[in-house]
Amino acid sequence: MADPVKLTIDGREIHAAPGTLVIDAAKQNGIEVPAFCYYEGLTLQAACRMCLVEIEKTPKLQTACTVPVAEGMVVRTETPQVATARKYMLEFLLTNHPLDCPVCDKGGECELQDMTFRYGVGESRFTEEKVHTPEKQFSPVVFFDAPRCILCYRCVRVCDEGLGVKALGVINRGVVSEIAPNHGDHLECDECGACIDICPVGALTSGAYRYQTRPWEMTHVGTICTHCADGCKTTLGTRNDRILRGNNRDRSGVNGEFLCIKGRYGFDFYDHPERLQAPLLRVNGKLEEVSWAQALNAVAQKFNQTLADGGTFGVIGSNHTSNEENFYLQKFAREVLRTNHIDHHRTGDVVTLLDALSGKEGKLATVADLYERKAFLVLGADLALEHPLLSYQIRANYRHHQAHIYVVTPGAVREDHYSTVSLRGRDYASLRDKLKAESELVVLFDDSYKGDDVRKLVEFGESLGIPVKYIALVDYSNSRGAVDMGVAPELLPGYKPSGQPGMHYGEMRDANLGALWVVGANPLKNGAQRKAGFLVVQDMFLTETAQQADVVLPAASAYEKNGTVTNATGEVQRLKRGINTMGAKPDLEIMGFIAREMGAAAALGPWTPDAVFEQIRKNVRGYQVPLPVLMTGGAAQTMPVNGRIPVESRPDLVHSDHNGLFASGTLGRYSKVLNSVMESRLRR
Amino acid sequence: MAEKIDILGAAGAIAKGLGVTFKEMMSPTVTENYPDEPPKFEERFRGSHILQRDENGMEKCVACFLCAAACPADCIYIEAAENTETTRISGGERYAKVYNIDYNRCIFCGYCVEACPTDAITHGHGFELASYNTSTLIKRKEDMLAPVPPGAHAPVIAAEEAAAH
Ligand code: SF4
Ligand code: SF4
Ligand code: SF4
Ligand code: SF4
Ligand code: SF4
Ligand code: FES
Numbered sequence: 035m036a037d038p039v040k041l042t043i044d045g046r047e048i049h050a051a052p053g054t055l056v057i058d059a060a061k062q063n064g065i066e067v068p069a070f071c072y073y074e075g076l077t078l079q080a081a082c083r084m085c086l087v088e089i090e091k092t093p094k095l096q097t098a099c100t101v102p103v104a105e106g107m108v109v110r111t112e113t114p115q116v117a118t119a120r121k122y123m124l125e126f127l128l129t130n131h132p133l134d135c136p137v138c139d140k141g142g143e144c145e146l147q148d149m150t151f152r153y154g155v156g157e158s159r160f161t162e163e164k165v166h167t168p169e170k171q172f173s174p175v176v177f178f179d180a181p182r183c184i185l186c187y188r189c190v191r192v193c194d195e196g197l198g199v200k201a202l203g204v205i206n207r208g209v210v211s212e213i214a215p216n217h218g219d220h221l222e223c224d225e226c227g228a229c230i231d232i233c234p235v236g237a238l239t240s241g242a243y244r245y246q247t248r249p250w251e252m253t254h255v256g257t258i259c260t261h262c263a264d265g266c267k268t269t270l271g272t273r274n275d276r277i278l279r280g281n282n283r284d285r286s287g288v289n290g291e292f293l294c295i296k297g298r299y300g301f302d303f304y305d306h307p308e309r310l311q312a313p314l315l316r317v318n319g320k321l322e323e324v325s326w327a328q329a330l331n332a333v334a335q336k337f338n339q340t341l342a343d344g345g346t347f348g349v350i351g352s353n354h355t356s357n358e359e360n361f362y363l364q365k366f367a368r369e370v371l372r373t374n375h376i377d378h379h380r381t382g383d384v385v386t387l388l389d390a391l392s393g394k395e396g397k398l399a400t401v402a403d404l405y406e407r408k409a410f411l412v413l414g415a416d417l418a419l420e421h422p423l424l425s426y427q428i429r430a431n432y433r434h435h436q437a438h439i440y441v442v443t444p445g446a447v448r449e450d451h452y453s454t455v456s457l458r459g460r461d462y463a464s465l466r467d468k469l470k471a472e473s474e475l476v477v478l479f480d481d482s483y484k485g486d487d488v489r490k491l492v493e494f495g496e497s498l499g500i501p502v503k504y505i506a507l508v509d510y511s512n513s514r515g516a517v518d519m520g521v522a523p524e525l526l527p528g529y530k531p532s533g534q535p536g537m538h539y540g541e542m543r544d545a546n547l548g549a550l551w552v553v554g555a556n557p558l559k560n561g562a563q564r565k566a567g568f569l570v571v572q573d574m575f576l577t578e579t580a581q582q583a584d585v586v587l588p589a590a591s592a593y594e595k596n597g598t599v600t601n602a603t604g605e606v607q608r609l610k611r612g613i614n615t616m617g618a619k620p621d622l623e624i625m626g627f628i629a630r631e632m633g634a635a636a637a638l639g640p641w642t643p644d645a646v647f648e649q650i651r652k653n654v655r656g657y658q659v660p661l662p663v664l665m666t667g668g669a670a671q672t673m674p675v676n677g678r679i680p681v682e683s684r685p686d687l688v689h690s691d692h693n694g695l696f697a698s699g700t701l702g703r704y705s706k707v708l709n710s711v712m713e714s715r716l717r718r
Numbered sequence: 719m720a721e722k723i724d725i726l727g728a729a730g731a732i733a734k735g736l737g738v739t740f741k742e743m744m745s746p747t748v749t750e751n752y753p754d755e756p757p758k759f760e761e762r763f764r765g766s767h768i769l770q771r772d773e774n775g776m777e778k779c780v781a782c783f784l785c786a787a788a789c790p791a792d793c794i795y796i797e798a799a800e801n802t803e804t805t806r807i808s809g810g811e812r813y814a815k816v817y818n819i820d821y822n823r824c825i826f827c828g829y830c831v832e833a834c835p836t837d838a839i840t841h842g843h844g845f846e847l848a849s850y851n852t853s854t855l856i857k858r859k860e861d862m863l864a865p866v867p868p869g870a871h872a873p874v875i876a877a878e879e880a881a882a883h
Contacts, residue, residue, distance in 0.1 A: 135782075
């Protein structure tokens with residue numbers, strides 16, 4: 035690190051690292067320089083002239099957002115000349131601005147409002163007619179109101195640099211210049227809403243949130259996105275048990291302010307008209323709504339009877355339910371139902387990776403590593419579509435630190451644009467010499483690498499002679515947690531062998547079991563016929579599996595419960611309940627009630643998330659994460675095992691759904707936003 | 719000596735007080751004969767609220783929530799919705815789908831009226847609000863809306879949404 039530069043801002047002596055911009059140096063020392071177009075992490079634009087400051091020995095005011103600090107520099111941010119410049123800049127921005135704050139979605143959290151209030155004149159001398167253009171809809175998600183735009187280029191830059199999509203640009207000049215989408219009159223992009231989120235004014239608004247409420251009317255609840263395995267923190271804006279928006283403006287969580295369309299808008303499945311809000315019981319061959327007491331009683335009786343008759347149970351767990359639910363479920367299966375027939379849909383070969391890494395510490399990369407480490411090897415996955423956050427992190431790393439990216443995938447991917455080497459196929463071994471020359475490496479691989487492929491890959495990585503970390507990509511919000519919690523026939527929580535491996539997912543689906551209990555999964559989705567004598571399903575919707583069930587219990591979504599989930603990089607984070615949906619209960623509560631009805635609750639312990647998490651902390655290595663970190667919404671990485679995993683891990687069962695940006699397994703079908711985006715693509 | 723002064727002082731005070739009494743006896747009465755006769759209000763009396771319409775019959779409220787934000791008693795509840803081609807209720811981009819005032823809590827301070835950028839909410843002269851049942855004191859938008867002015871069109875509501883209104 036070079037020696038810090040000494041300069042003076044507003045009479046205060048300040049030390050800043052060389053290359054720091056004046057605006058940042060001021061901010062680090064608690065001096066505010068107003069800015070619109072400057073945005074941390076994006077390239078410099080110097081378009082808004084809001085950040086003008088006086089620098090001694092330069093004749094004119096300078097933009098603090100582009101001038102780096104220099105030794106002995108004397109900066110003044112509060113002189114009359116600066117104040118006047120700010121006033122006029124604001125007056126200028128407001129000349130054609132409609133000032134429809136009362137109906138503008140940004141009102142109350144608008145940077146232009148705040149700045150005008152603080153630095154503006156309060157009066158306009160512009161009496162001519164304002165330029166007006168009607169509002170446009172760029173896509174099902176993005177709406178654009180040109181008169182409100184202050185041309186700060188933040189949206190253009192975040193789309194180009196942050197997302198690597200380049201879908202927005204500026205057309206025309208002068209007062210009629212405006213933001214335009216990549217396909218003439220409409221956008222074809224990731225629909226992530228980053229442009230809307232980053233817009234300092236109400237020019238870009240979202241179809242999902244617009245005109246519904248005002249920012250100060252909402253309660254903000256920080257929880258974890260329930261779609262893919264990247265584990266983005268999303269802050270839900272809720273009002274009256276409705277989720278109105280998701281964003282992460284406070285940049286807490288592993289994702290900073292990043293969210294893809296699923297995290298930002300795909301929460302809307304909770305409100306789908308087909309959402310189950312009462313238990314269903316099969317009476318005379320038809321599913322009928324019944325009370326919770328009746329439904330739970332029917333399940334408990336049948337379970338007890340099957341136990342007494344010596345019948346076999348099968349249990350299928352979920353990729354979306356919390357760690358607590360998974361732990362309780364496997365304990366229920368093993369201790370009460372006395373079966374090892376328990377499994378979930380496996381989407382990545384985590385087991386083999388952990389086994390291959392046995393005896394080594396610090397081998398699992400975190401989301402933060404993707405922004406900090408120097409080189410990456412991406413195997414198989416189309417990261418930008420399947421793991422938007424991981425892709426975003428690597429892209430930011432490339433922009434800010436020129437990280438080296440090596441891509442070995444079956445087809446073209448977005449990473450090709452900035453990769454050092456892109457290969458089609460699987461021949462990563464040919465990169466050996468190049469990779470050896472790197473100082474460190476993170477390897478990401480998807481489900482096309484499993485079993486021996488993973489072992490070979492780890493062998494290859496460890497032979498490079500540099501520090502290498504790994505990520506086994508999995509599909510869903512708690513895919514990783516489900517394995518950690520032992521929702522697998524051959525594994526107990528913490529990857530301990532279960533002794534007598536039971537049936538796996540497919541076998542249970544096709545076996546003539548006494549009773550099959552499906553929690554948040556859809557094993558019969560491909561039109562298979564149910565075989566089990568008795569089928570209980572806990573789900574949010576009447577899925578193909580639920581349609582064939584004897585009892586359907588309406589479950590709460592991840593946004594309606596507390597607990598923890600573990601993302602693809604093994605980071606445990608906390609779910610926090612944002613809303614309640616009438617009639618639905620969290621899966622943990624449902625299981626607890628079934629246990630109670632069966633008279634087996636005592637053996638399983640209390641069914642509150644905190645109590646079950648205590649049990650997890652005692653049983654699963656790595657989950658002894660500091661509680662304050664979790665409680666305050668932080669993430670803590672786990673390495674759930676260190677030592678051989680002496681079981682046959684069944685890599686043949688690993689199969690990813692390869693959900694793209696607008697799909698999310700069964701859940702995605704019930705999201706209006708995701709469907710409308712896909713439909714709009716088809717129509718074109 | 720001190721006693722004499724006391725007595726004179728008291729007599730003076732009584733005379734002064736009675737003076738006021740006699741003077742008021744002669745002046746015209748201001749007491750109103752309510753409820754036998756309708757009460758007379760000062761122009762700016764702050765009674766129960768009226769939600770105004772513009773000259774076209776559109777609701778003036780654009781559901782900006784500023785009244786609710788200004789209300790010290792937190793008694794205004796609004797749900798906003800977007801005006802569309804088929805359903806056009808207010809002059810702006812959006813309208814109040816639900817607008818309730820809880821008169822259990824309203825203190826008639828007039829802050830909501832001050833806050834409104836479109837002069838949509840105003841105080842009327844209604845004051846007969848007493849009720850044995852507090853739940854009747856939550857007034858809905860329909861209870862407070864001004865009538866559609868003569869000659870104006872009522873807001874357009876699409877058939878499928880009319881049921882919800
Ligand atoms: S962008 Fe800001 S200043 Fe402009 S109308 Fe919207 S809230 Fe008001
Ligand atoms: S739309 Fe918003 S973010 Fe984009 S240039 Fe205009 S004001 Fe800036
Ligand atoms: S990247 Fe994954 S976790 Fe993040 S918002 Fe998108 S779907 Fe959710
Ligand atoms: S009454 Fe006025 S202040 Fe209240 S929401 Fe309507 S327009 Fe806004
Ligand atoms: S008069 Fe005062 S208390 Fe009553 S609704 Fe208006 S702001 Fe609230
Ligand atoms: S912030 Fe410096 S010119 Fe916009």
